[in-house]
Structure formats: structure tokens, C-alpha cells
Amino acid sequence: MRLEFRAIGKAxxxxxxxxxxxLNVAEFQSLAIIGPSGGGKTTLLRIIAGLETPETGQLSIDGQRLDxxxxxxxxxxxxxxTVFQxxxxxxxxTARQNVMLPLVKVHDVAVGEARxxxxxxxxxxxxxxxxxxxPAELSGGQQQxxxxxxxxxxxxxFLIFDEPTSALDPEMTAEVLDFIAELRADGRNLIIVTHNMGFAREVSDHCLFIADGRVLEEGRSSELFSRPQNPLLVNFLAKVLRY
Amino acid sequence: MKQFLVNRDGQVSLAATIVSWGLVALLVCAVFSFAFSELRYGWNWNAIWQYRQKFVQGWLMTVAISAAALLVSLLLGLLTALARRSALLPLRYLSMLYVESVRGTPLLVQILILFYVVANAFGVDNRYLVGVLTLSLFAGAYLSEMIRSGIESIRDSQLESARAIGLTRAQTYRYVIFPQVVRQLVPPLTGQFASIIKDSSLLSIIAVSEFTLNAQEVNAFTYSTLESYLPLAAGYLLLTLPISLASRALERRFHYAT
Structure with a gap:
């Protein structure tokens, strides 16, 4: 899929x-958005998800301008x-009713078929x-x-993930990340905000680095992670990959 | 002695329960039989027995009025709770004014003003209608606050999820908010019903022929005050006790469900 941001501003x-x-993000299947907390990555993701409206600018998804x-x-x-933290x-x-709700009430699928x-x-x-x-009877990983x-x-x-594992312990994180990797292998389009750099690198083919409200670097994930250019990204990766 | 203490798990034996209740009953009986024996009262239950039909009719009227008021107050509480959350300021303020003024003034005054002033001005002279409406307005203010706090207890993250899956605002209320609010509301609602039943006794002052008024009339006919009012107390307990027990049972059930 393709994304085009034009002068997007949000306060x-x-x-x-x-x-x-x-920014024109070139053709990708799976996009990771990384960067320090409070840098604007979640806001950008929420605009793509249609949950937030920018004050200025335009967004096109696959050449279609979003109204x-x-x-x-x-x-x-x-x-x-969309999947949140x-x-x-x-x-x-129940778990089943949770999944059936949008199918039946939003997408008009017959109850039997939805089931x-x-x-x-x-x-x-x-x-x-x-x-x-x-949900209260399920583990955090099962809930996700x-x-x-x-x-x-x-x-x-396409699918949007906003830090889908940040509230989970390491074992459950692996369970959820495996699931997302499986979806990617199925050929689904994904956009994911994550703090997990190893996962971002593995699951995405394209990556945006956002800090201070700006996209400071973007490119193929293989490139961006192995040869970061922007000093802030170099610094960021050095910090988060240290442990 | 240890059996009579509730341990940390809150568990008590059946025997301790029975003996404890027995002790409590004994104490209450002792106090009241002493008080009544000191009274040297000439009991005249026969006079009252002739009027048993009046007690039954009054009791049934109280049940009917309370049930009607519960339904209307639920509707009022719901509408005003939504109005309180409305984006339209006058609507929001109207709801606030309603809740605060009703909760801050005695029901007795409300009944008198609504019946002798408001209903009179609008040419409504059916005292049963006015009675049910007044009681509903009164209980509705309390229900409004319960419903509002129920709605506000739903986490923002759920509203966000509802938006993300594409529910409209109305659908969010219908499928996400209300089912959870209703669940929370059942225990306090049963308590509110018990309150409405007792509060309906005040309608006797505008001559609504409910349970209390009938007891007062029997007293006036027979001059047997205690024989008139003791069945009155028993009649109210007969309604409120099961409701109170049901309320507690429901509270336990919903507590485990979450």
C-alpha cells in the first residue's frame, strides 16, 4: 500500500x-513507525486510523484522499x-461476542454467518x-x-497496531508478536507503532522514524536499521538497543 | 466464643448464624415487650379486623403507585442523565437544576407545591396522576445521578474501541454503554424501589388513598392507633424486606460476574 502526507499538522x-x-511513503506491505515517546508517532497513526483529525494538511491512502x-x-x-495497547x-x-459485534452491527453480516x-x-x-x-478471564496476551x-x-x-504489546509481559509479548508476524506472512498490509525494535525490524519492510513532530528519516527497514543517517535516529537506536 | 466472630474470609457456621439471630430477636423482643407492657394499652384488634379490606386495598394501591413511579422515574432518570451529558448547554443546566433542587428539598414540600400550585394551574385534578408524577420526579433525580455515574464509569478506552470498530454514537450507547450501566444499576435500583414504596406514604397528605392514608382512616374510625399503625409497618416491611434481600443477592451475583 501507499501513503502520502501533505503538510499535516496537529496540536x-x-x-x-x-x-x-x-512525505510520500513508497509502496510497502508492512510499515513500522518508531521514535521516542511523545514524538508524534501515535498521533500520526491515529490520523491514519481516522481517530484524529489534523488541523492542517491532507492524507492519501493508496492514492485516495481521505476526507x-x-x-x-x-x-x-x-x-x-485497529488494535490498541x-x-x-x-x-x-465474551470473546466470541466481542468479535461478532462489529460483524453483525456494523457490517450487517447475518448472526449465523458471523458466528x-x-x-x-x-x-x-x-x-x-x-x-x-x-475478557477478565483471559490473559493479557489472549485478550490482544x-x-x-x-x-x-x-x-x-489494512491493520493498524498502536503499541500492541506495551502492556504485556515478555512471554505474552512473544505470543502477540508471533501472531502479527503470521498476519504479515499471510500478505496483510500492516502499520505498526512499536517500541520493540527487534520486532519492528523483522516484521516491517518500510520504516518511519518520528521525533519532535517530524518524520526525520524513512526508508526500507533493512537500510534504516543497519545504516541510520539522521544523528537523532543513530542516537535513538543506540539507546534502545543497548539492553 | 470464637464461633461468633467473623473470620478474615467472612465465613460463619450455620449454628453461629442461628444462635446469633436468636440473640438479636430475643433482645429486640425484650425491649419492645417491656415498652408495650408499660403502656397498659387496651388492645382492640376486633375493631381493626372489620376494616381489613381497607388495609388490603391501600396496600395494593401503594404497590401500584410505586411500580408506576419506578417505571416513570427510570425513564426520567435516563433522559436527564443523557441531558446532563448533552452538548447543548441549556439542556445540561436544566438537568443539573432538576437534580439538585429535587435532591435538596423535602418530598413533602414538592408534593404540596406540585399538587396545589402546579397541577392546579394546569387544570390537572387527578391526584393519583399527580402523585405518581411527583414521586417519579423525586426518585428520577436520584436515578439520574446513578445512571450518570454508571455511564461515566465506562473507561475511555472502551469508547475509543467502539469508535475504532465503527460503531455510531447511538450504537455505542446501545451495545457498549447501556448493557454495562444496567448491570451496575440493578442493585441500587432495587434499593430505590424500596425507597419509593416508603416515600409513597407521603402522598397521603394529598388524599391519595394508599396504604398509609387507609391506616389513618381506620385509626380515625376506631380510635385504635397502635392496631392501625402496626399492620401498616408490617405491610411496608412485607414489601421492602424481600426487595432488600433481592438487592443484596443481585449485588453478589454481579460482583462475581466481573
Whole structure:
């Protein structure tokens, strides 16, 4: 897929989260967005996800310009799958009901058909045993996997992950990252914000480095991680890869 | 002696429960039988028995009025809780004014003003209608706050998830917020129902022929005050005790469910 940012700016009160981001991201299948906390990567991701509206600028996805009216954003959000850090699932619904909700209520899939879709996805991703459990009865890793299944069940154009493992312990992190790697191997388009550099490098074919509200470097992940150019990126990678 | 202490797990034996209840009953009976024996009261239950039909009718009227008021107050509470969250300022302020003024003034005054002033001005003279509406307005203010705090207890992350999967605002209320609010609301709602039942006794001052008014009338006919009011207390307990027990059972059930 392709992304084009044109003069995108976004402020939260005093804080300028994104400053005039202009960039053509070349054809990619999996894009990682990295950078220090508070640098603007999550804001950029949320604009792509249709959850945030920039004050200035334009965004095109696969050559289609995104209209930032609430009605079009609703349609946009319905066409993609988004997974947040944690608490994606609704606590009063079972795992199966959580996945069925958007299928039935948003995408007008008949209940029987939705159930069949969910059951086959759960079967494939080893979640069948947990189908009738509520989120509180699942581990953090299982909750995230159910949330990912909910995102893919609607056959989204692409998937968005906002630090999907930052609330998990290392073992569960591996479980969720394996799942995402599997989705990539299936040929799905992904955009992922992550603090896990090893994973970013392995799963993405393209990478953006964002700090201080600007995209300071972008390129093929193989290049960017092995030969970083921008001193801030060199510094950042040196720091996060030290331990 | 140790059996009579609740241990850290909150577990008690059946025997200790029975003996403890027995002790409590004994104490209460002792106090009241002493008090009543000191009274040297000439009991006249026969006079009351003739009017048993009035007690039954009054009791049924109280049940009917309370049930109607519960339904209307639920609707009012819901609407005003939503109004309180509305983007439209006048609507929000109206809801705030309603909740604060109703919760801050005695029900007795509200009944008098609504019946003798407001209903009178609008030409409504059905005291049962006014009674149910007043009681609903009163309970609705409390329910409004319960519903509002229920809605506000839903984490932002859930609203964000609801947006991300493409639910509209109405769908978010319908499928995400309300199911959770209702679950939280069931225990306090049963408590509120018990309150409505007791509060409905105040409608006797505008001559709504409910349980309390009937007891007052029987007292006036027979001059048997205690024989009129003791069945009154028993009649209210007959309604509120099961509700209170049900409320506690529901609270436990929903507590484990989350």
C-alpha cells in the first residue's frame, strides 16, 4: 500500500504533536513507525486510523484522499482494523461476542454467518477454548489476540497496531508478536507503532522514524536499521538497543 | 466464643448464624415487650379486623403507585442523565437544576407545591396522576445521578474501541454503554424501589388513598392507633424486606460476574 502526507499538522493545546509532515511513503506491505515517546508517532497513526483529525494538511491512502468529515471518517474506520495497547475488548461480552459485534452491527453480516466466521478464525488462531470467556478471564496476551481477530474478521483494507504489546509481559509479548508476524506472512498490509525494535525490524519492510513532530528519516527497514543517517535516529537506536 | 466472630474470609457456621439471630430477636423482643407492657394499652384488634379490606386495598394501591413511579422515574432518570451529558448547554443546566433542587428539598414540600400550585394551574385534578408524577420526579433525580455515574464509569478506552470498530454514537450507547450501566444499576435500583414504596406514604397528605392514608382512616374510625399503625409497618416491611434481600443477592451475583 501507499501513503502520502501533505503538510499535516496537529496540536493538542500548547503541544505541537505533528509539524508540517510532508512525505510520500513508497509502496510497502508492512510499515513500522518508531521514535521516542511523545514524538508524534501515535498521533500520526491515529490520523491514519481516522481517530484524529489534523488541523492542517491532507492524507492519501493508496492514492485516495481521505476526507476528514465525521461521516467519511466513520466509513474509513469501518474499513480498517485497529488494535490498541490494551483494553480493546468490551468487558461485558465474551470473546466470541466481542468479535461478532462489529460483524453483525456494523457490517450487517447475518448472526449465523458471523458466528461461523468467528469460530473458524478462533480455530485457526488457537482461541477456540476461550470463545465463551469474558475478557477478565483471559490473559493479557489472549485478550490482544482476540482483539486482533476482531480487527481481521471484518476483512479490513489494512491493520493498524498502536503499541500492541506495551502492556504485556515478555512471554505474552512473544505470543502477540508471533501472531502479527503470521498476519504479515499471510500478505496483510500492516502499520505498526512499536517500541520493540527487534520486532519492528523483522516484521516491517518500510520504516518511519518520528521525533519532535517530524518524520526525520524513512526508508526500507533493512537500510534504516543497519545504516541510520539522521544523528537523532543513530542516537535513538543506540539507546534502545543497548539492553 | 470464637464461633461468633467473623473470620478474615467472612465465613460463619450455620449454628453461629442461628444462635446469633436468636440473640438479636430475643433482645429486640425484650425491649419492645417491656415498652408495650408499660403502656397498659387496651388492645382492640376486633375493631381493626372489620376494616381489613381497607388495609388490603391501600396496600395494593401503594404497590401500584410505586411500580408506576419506578417505571416513570427510570425513564426520567435516563433522559436527564443523557441531558446532563448533552452538548447543548441549556439542556445540561436544566438537568443539573432538576437534580439538585429535587435532591435538596423535602418530598413533602414538592408534593404540596406540585399538587396545589402546579397541577392546579394546569387544570390537572387527578391526584393519583399527580402523585405518581411527583414521586417519579423525586426518585428520577436520584436515578439520574446513578445512571450518570454508571455511564461515566465506562473507561475511555472502551469508547475509543467502539469508535475504532465503527460503531455510531447511538450504537455505542446501545451495545457498549447501556448493557454495562444496567448491570451496575440493578442493585441500587432495587434499593430505590424500596425507597419509593416508603416515600409513597407521603402522598397521603394529598388524599391519595394508599396504604398509609387507609391506616389513618381506620385509626380515625376506631380510635385504635397502635392496631392501625402496626399492620401498616408490617405491610411496608412485607414489601421492602424481600426487595432488600433481592438487592443484596443481585449485588453478589454481579460482583462475581466481573
Amino acid at each position: 493538542f493545546g500548547e503541544l505541537q504533536a505533528l509539524r508540517d509532515v510532508t 476528514f468529515s465525521e461521516a467519511s471518517l466513520l466509513l474509513h474506520r469501518r474499513s480498517i482494523g 490494551a483494553y480493546n475488548l468490551f468487558p461485558h461480552l 461461523a466466521i468467528v469460530d473458524s478464525l478462533f480455530e485457526r488462531f488457537q482461541l477456540s477454548a476461550h470463545a465463551d470467556r469474558h 489476540r482476540v482483539a486482533i481477530v476482531r480487527a481481521i474478521a471484518i476483512k479490513p483494507r
